[in-house]
Amino acid sequence: MIGGLSIVFLMTALLTVAGTLAAALLRNLVHCALSLTVTFAGLALLYLQLDAQFAGFAQILVYIGAVAILVVFAILLTRGAGIPEYRSYGSNWFAGLAIAAAVFALLTWAVMKSFPATAAVASSPAATVQSIGAALMSTYVLPLEIVAILLTVALIGAVIVAMPEAKVSNSLTEKAGER
Amino acid sequence: MTPLAAFLIVAALVFAIGLAIALTRRNGILVLIGIELMLNAANLNLIAFWRFAPHPEALIGMMFAIFSIAVAAAEAAVGLGLIIAYHRHSKTTDLEAMTRMKG
Secondary structure, eight states, X not given: OBTTBOHHHHHHHHHHHHHHHHHHHOSSHHHHHHHHHHHXXXXXXXXXXTTOHHHHHHHIIIIIIIIHHHHHHHHHHTOSOSOOTTOOBOTTHHHHHXXXXXXXXXXXXXXXXXXXXXXXXXXXXXXXXXXXXXXXXXXXXXXXXXXHHHHHHHHHHHHHHHSOOHHHHHHHHHHHHHO | OOHHHHHHHHHHXXXXXXXXXXXXXXXXXXXXXXXXXXXXXXXXXXXXXXXXXXOGGGOHHHXXXXXXXXXHHHHHHHHHHHHHHHHHHHSOOBTTTOOOOOO
């Protein structure tokens, strides 16, 4: 215990922040994607320390299993994007960095100034998969349906956006020519 | 420092670095990575507040986090699809060269 925090928490927090920093600073895009995966894994470990097993495993499945792979695919498909290696930051990077530092300072100030919770913390909340499933099927069934529709629409939309559109534009120009 | 404050500060760090990535990097894919990191920091906040709340058995923060993960996955798919479509037209993912959307 260092300052009231366990060693395991400090190590996972360090891993998470180090992965995030590496994603911000590395020049090679593939290295950025790999350090992003480290960050996702660290966040999943933090969820597990918070007794949120379901969210932790969902994080591993969704982020490491799907989003990171998607990012790597996008990087490989857009290889040779024409950005010179020595200028991977925008021209107004200083303003962006200042805004980010100001946001971090504000958040930290708010957290440190706030009163600690006085209510007793439950020793181990019973967030079993069974109770989560029951809540999803009873209290949260309407949001669940909306998320299902959102995912369907988003996936169809992503496929349509990324689809080659040569055929569509050809038929459109042919129709325009017939008129 | 209480455990809740420690988790919140880790989330604030991840959020700030994600914001810095989204604001300073030139590659569109990296900007999407920064947005994903910010969403993840918000999820960590939600789960930390859920864990240290007086009634964690109500599962409210957990549900927020699960729905947020689903929405973030949809956002990543659409964002990367847009970047790939733009790259097919103009052969670049450089945000400073992306000055027009019309193919």
